[in-house]
Amino acid sequence: xxxNPAASEGELxxxxxRADVEQVLGEPAGALGEHDDLLDRGMxxxxxxxxxxxxRKAGVETDFITLAEEPSVAAWTRxxxxx
Amino acid sequence: xxxPEEFDVIVVGGGPAGSTAATxxxxxxxxxxxxxxxxxxxxxxxxxLLPATVHGVCRLLxxxxxxxxxxxxxxxxxxxxxxxxxxxxxxxxxxxPELSGPTSYAYQVDRMTFDDILLRNAARHGVDVRExxxxxxAVTTGERVTGVVYTDPAGERRELAAAHVxxxxxxxxxxxxxxxxxxxxxxxxxxxxxxxxxxxxxxxxEPDAGNILCAxxxxxxxxxxxxxxxxxxxxxxxxxxxxGRIQADREGTLRESIRxxxxxxxxxxxxxxxxxxxxxxxxxxxxxxxxxxxxWAPGITLIGDAACFxxxxxxxxxxxxxxxxxxxxxxINSVLAEELSEDRAFxxxxxxxxxxxxxxxxxxxxxxxxxxxxxxxxxxxxxxxNMQSGDMEAFxxxxxxxxxxxxxxxxxxxxxxxxxxxxxxxxxxxxxQRTGAARTPSGERMTELFRAPVVSGVMSEMNRIxxxxxxxxxxxxxxxxxxxxxxxxxxxxxxEPAAEGx
Numbered sequence: 001x002x003x004n005p006a007a008s009e010g011e012l013x014x015x016x017x018r019a020d021v022e023q024v025l026g027e028p029a030g031a032l033g034e035h036d037d038l039l040d041r042g043m044x045x046x047x048x049x050x051x052x053x054x055x056r057k058a059g060v061e062t063d064f065i066t067l068a069e070e071p072s073v074a075a076w077t078r079x080x081x082x083x
Numbered sequence: 084x085x086x087p088e089e090f091d092v093i094v095v096g097g098g099p100a101g102s103t104a105a106t107x108x109x110x111x112x113x114x115x116x117x118x119x120x121x122x123x124x125x126x127x128x129x130x131x132l133l134p135a136t137v138h139g140v141c142r143l144l145x146x147x148x149x150x151x152x153x154x155x156x157x158x159x160x161x162x163x164x165x166x167x168x169x170x171x172x173x174x175x176x177x178x179x180p181e182l183s184g185p186t187s188y189a190y191q192v193d194r195m196t197f198d199d200i201l202l203r204n205a206a207r208h209g210v211d212v213r214e215x216x217x218x219x220x221a222v223t224t225g226e227r228v229t230g231v232v233y234t235d236p237a238g239e240r241r242e243l244a245a246a247h248v249x250x251x252x253x254x255x256x257x258x259x260x261x262x263x264x265x266x267x268x269x270x271x272x273x274x275x276x277x278x279x280x281x282x283x284x285x286x287x288x289e290p291d292a293g294n295i296l297c298a299x300x301x302x303x304x305x306x307x308x309x310x311x312x313x314x315x316x317x318x319x320x321x322x323x324x325x326x327g328r329i330q331a332d333r334e335g336t337l338r339e340s341i342r343x344x345x346x347x348x349x350x351x352x353x354x355x356x357x358x359x360x361x362x363x364x365x366x367x368x369x370x371x372x373x374x375x376x377x378x379w380a381p382g383i384t385l386i387g388d389a390a391c392f393x394x395x396x397x398x399x400x401x402x403x404x405x406x407x408x409x410x411x412x413x414x415i416n417s418v419l420a421e422e423l424s425e426d427r428a429f430x431x432x433x434x435x436x437x438x439x440x441x442x443x444x445x446x447x448x449x450x451x452x453x454x455x456x457x458x459x460x461x462x463x464x465x466x467x468x469n470m471q472s473g474d475m476e477a478f479x480x481x482x483x484x485x486x487x488x489x490x491x492x493x494x495x496x497x498x499x500x501x502x503x504x505x506x507x508x509x510x511x512x513x514x515x516q517r518t519g520a521a522r523t524p525s526g527e528r529m530t531e532l533f534r535a536p537v538v539s540g541v542m543s544e545m546n547r548i549x550x551x552x553x554x555x556x557x558x559x560x561x562x563x564x565x566x567x568x569x570x571x572x573x574x575x576x577x578x579e580p581a582a583e584g585x
Contacts, residue, residue, distance in 0.1 A: 045177060045184030049550040057561050064546070065534050068178050 012058040014077045020051055021073055038071040055080060087222075087242035090114045090211070091419055093231050094249045095218040095258055097123060099136070099401050100387025101251030102201035103408030104415070106144050107575050109209040111416045116243060117210050118233050120217040120252075123202050126361050127194035128278065128368065130308050130316055131158065131295045131398035134176050138186035139548030140405040143574055146204040147552075153200065155190035156293045156309050161398065162521055164298035164346045166453035166512065170520035171298075171346065173291065179528045186549040189398075191293065191308050191316075195361065218252060221261035221383060228261050228382030246382070247415050251408065253388040254371070262385050264377030267481055270474045271448060271465065272372035272394040274303070277329050277337050278318030280362035284309070285350040291521060297396055300344035301459040304396065307347050314362065315354065317341065320396070322461050326369060333365040371395075374440060374481040378433040381425060384411045391440050391481070396450060399443050402545065407436050409548075409574075417576045423568075431568045431577055433484060435544070438563065441482040442540040445507055449537050452508035453515065467504040475500040507537040514538070 010016065021038065022029055024047040032041065045064075052064050060080050067076055094105040097119030109115045141147040160175035177183030190197075206212040215236040222230035222242060230244040250258040259266070286292040286309055296307040302325075308316040319340035321329070329336045334356075341348050357363050374391035378384070387404035414428040448467050455462035463469065478500060514535040519525040532538050547560060551574060560569050561580065568577035 039181045043182070045182055046186055046550055046553045047184070048182070049546050050554055053547070053550065053560060063539065065178070065530055065539075068182050069530065071182075 010058070012055055012060050012080060014081060016058075017055075017077050017080060018073050020054060021076070024050060032073055034074040035072050038073070043071055087230055087244040088116075090116045090243060090245040092116075092247045092249065092415060093118065093243050093245040094210075094251060095231060096251035096253060096256060096387070096389070097121075097202045097205075097212065097214070098127065098198055098251060098253060098387060098404060099201055100389075100404035100408040101249065102198070102205045103140055103144060103405045104249045104251065104386060104412045105210040105212075106201075106205045106208045107409065107412035108415055108419075109205070111419070111575060113416070113419055115210045116245075117202075117205060117212045118216040118218050118231065118243075119202070119212065119214045122214045124195040124199040127198055128318075128366070129395065129400040130194055130310060131161075131191055131306075132189040132197075133398055133402045133545060134186045134189045135545035135548040136402050136405045137189045139545075139550075139552035140409055142552035143409065144201070144204060145208070146200060149200055149204070150190070150197070153192075153196060155192045155197070156311065157188050158191055158293040158295060159188050159290060160294055162287055162291050162294045162296045164296070165304070165450075166299075166455070166515055168516075168520060170522070171287070171296065172515060172518060173294070173521040173526050173529075174532060175527070175529050178530065178533060185553055191295065191310050193310055193314075218256070218258055221248060221258050223261070223382075226381060228380065231258070246419065248383045249408075249411050249415065250383060250385050250389045251387045251404075254373075254392060256389050258383070259375060259385050259389045261383050262375065262377045262380045264375045264484075266373045266375050267477055269372035269393075269444075269481070270477060271470055272451075273323040273464075274320045274371070274394060275323055275326060275329070275367065275369035276318050276320050276371070276395070277333055277340075277365060277367050278306075278316065279334070279337055279365040280310075280357040281315045281317055281351060281354040282357050283313055284315035284317075284354040285352055287350075288522070295398060296346070296350070298344050298346045299455050299462075300340070301456050301461070302343065303340065303461050305340060305344050305347045306395070307350060314357070315351070317347065317351070320394075322464065323369065329367055333367060337365055374437075376480060376484055378436055378484065379429045384415065384429065384432065386411045390436065393440065393443055394447050394451075397443065397447060397541075403436075403439065403443070406439060406544070406548070407432075410435050413570065413575060413577050417571075420576065423577060427568070428577055431564070434564045434567060437482055437484060439544055441478075442537075442544075444478060444481065445504065446511075446537050446541045448504050449508040449511040452504070453512050467501070467508050470501065470504060472501075507535075510535045511537055 091113040092115045094101045094117040105115045105117045162171045164171045177187035218233045221228045232242050298305050303321040306318045372393050378390050386407040410432045414432040417423040417428045451465040452467045514531040517531040569580045571578045
């Protein structure tokens, strides 16, 4: 497990979402496809909880279940950034 | 009596609440003494744990490895023969088999061993642990609790003085009144339990073999806890009016309850009840859902069962104990470090503790309301629609503490609370129906259950504690309460939340 999950700060953008996901999964930048199933890439409940906390702190309303249902960068970007 | 010995903190009671608080306070370099009236290891009920205790608090205490090595039965959740469906259904800790994680399990523990591990760990962390030492009364100076009088193992009266006393002496301790409140008993959960231990007994099919099973029958429900391969804890939770019958024949009442509950009767088969040693007696607990109107006063903090307890159907006892021990340690550490005022620090303690108690109260009320055989008295009396306005007021007081007893809010809130309970119950029933039986693909996925607001309410703090236990303080948490505090980076004190944009 990464020692430093979801540590980035500031406003939530598509770029930050991707960077945060790559960070908690320990993937190099740009390694994840938009539609990769993140569960296959090692996403687990604790990593997902860390992301949810970090993104809620950035002011976005979301929850564990919603993100868990569609575990991909593309879906999360849509769920978190679209109204 | 000679001059009192001085400490920074006196903890009364060596169960999970007391050990947790004492360890986390000693970790900050404070002088902590813990008084325990018995000699450990000793028997205790409350054997089924939740992940927040195992992966959150035990990790903070530095005892998670030792707990892992102790060989306790792992549970991936609870199985329930409860509600309309004849088939058991699961409440699992993992959202789905694909999305489980390092914290998606907990343990069934024999509390003699578990509590002993926590207490010895406290001693290793520098706590002065004194067993066979019974606290007799709180010492007060003006309006403040400033110490404790106790009898030592030789029967001598001794006095201790400290800046803070944490009362973790359970439901039967003597100190809680020193906080200045009264204990309010729940009318709704007016249950009592009669329980014993069986050698052997069947197990649910894997991977649910380690789960607690809670099974309803007409007169109440039974717990069935696989403690070890050769030991099963079985208890009947019945209405309070069964006290006389139980008093006359404990064993007979337990056996008759088992006979009336098909799934437990079949699992037990011809397993014999243990009749010798620690597990050899049939025991009773009564009047066990209550909360104090005050959880703290200057110089004293109530934690664990000394503060409140709620019905055991969701394995909340040790969770509320260790959670409140953690909260109290953060508050006491912050005040000792002169970082926060007592009002601010203990306001956060009491606010978070009451919130946690309240979300479980609401969840459990909804849980009991799920449709059972309503012609039976036990279940009819536990429909939230039959909750009396007195119960609602009692609930409002339980939740808000002494403050709400004087407030006009209580009366006005009764209807709101009734609507709230009714809708929580409907949400939960529907979620369970959609989840389906344990042995189905949908029964492996907790999406429906976790989405029910009453469930996400009980999961949120527990999840945060687990997350923090595993991945540390890197993620700052928003305050839980309006205008409230957040845990410090080391998780052992409180901090003001960082200003917006800082």
